[in-house]
Amino acid sequence: MMANLFSSFDPTTFNYLSLNWLSSFLMVLIIPPMYWLIPSRMNMLWILMINILHKEFKILIKKSNFKGSTILFSSLFTLIMLNNFMGLFPYIFTSTSHMNFTLSLSLPLWLSFMLYGWLKNTTHMFAHLVPQGAPAILLPFLVIIESISNIIRPGTLAVRLTANMIAGHLLVTLMGNSGPSLPLSLLNILIIAQILLLVLESAVAIIQSYVFSILSTLYSSEVN
Template sequence: MNLFSTFEPSTMIFSLNWMSSLLMILMIPSLYWLIPSRLLMMWILIIKLLHKEFKILIKTNALKGSTIFFTSIFSFILLNNFLGLFPYIFTSSSHLSFSLSLSFPLWLAFMLFGWLKNTTHMFAHLTPQNAPGMLLPLLVIIETTSSLIRPGTLAIRLTANMIAGHLLVTLMSSMGSLLTTTFVTMLILMQILLLILESAVSIIQAYVFSILITLYSSEVS
């Protein structure tokens, strides 16, 4: 057992590690109750707030209903991040194979849609307004490069932030057997504070991922 064994999926094709992404399905039957619970009412309120945020970022009526799609991405990443905080549950969102499978197809779809439907608009994005003529070739290269690395930056941002916190929790917990009672008590308090911080990071990273995807979609319309 090494430090990174928690983040290493099994080499089996039908590994049970990735089944943690499907645990959220267990929460779906509560949606069919006639009278919603407090948890469901709070979740509906969060979805409404996200709908308003995404609607402001899209800035166009051409993509009606797309806020539901971006809200679903937020919910999917958020639940996977939270499930990874529980003991003995595989953190699927800490792997590039998970985050790249979300970011790359979405980025590719937006790029194909933009270049096929709004070619002039996409060319205009490569040359900022009021830019000096001598710098235009350099600016085109920079904008093209920044556009090509977007799926990678999205995936690495999510993966790195999830791995960093989990590694810190693992490092601190591995020292418990070597400490005295007083220091163990301090370690437990620090672990609790760190778990609270990790919960906030889980929410923030899901929000950042969905917001950036929304911004990328608004650029191609």
């Protein structure tokens, strides 16, 4: 029995050691078997997905000489998607529902983009702070607004992913806890609703990883 509703999101297993975060490495046990037989169906599906992502990211980067940067964002998509799916299994810790995981992904990416942009393309970065054709009297306010919107980008990336993961898992937990108190006639409806919700959560797991990687690609394209 849960002492509180948010105890399922508690990252601490023991007082001094947290083993729940090892769930992030469970994917290592799943990925290698599909390479024992090549080309396998799983391997072909995986290559097809990576190729589609590569084409999407290459269009967003808008540079002919992208030097394999799409590999970084494809790997980011894979990491987040697999961690999202791991959280859908019972008794497996959902690492993407915590800010210290999502912020650890978004903040270093954003900082590296900003450092590269301000050191290599300083004039281009200053031009981004002032929208083209803006009235001169509004320029100071526009610079402040653009700077704030730029600074909060890693936070919005992290919060978007965390909030979507927590919302679905809380709904699943609430519906599951109401099961013992329901009459038998309503129990079938609850089971069907839980299955539909898990299907929705599977779609959210893919969509949120795609949104995170696409936005990261867009942020990187702005500094070039």
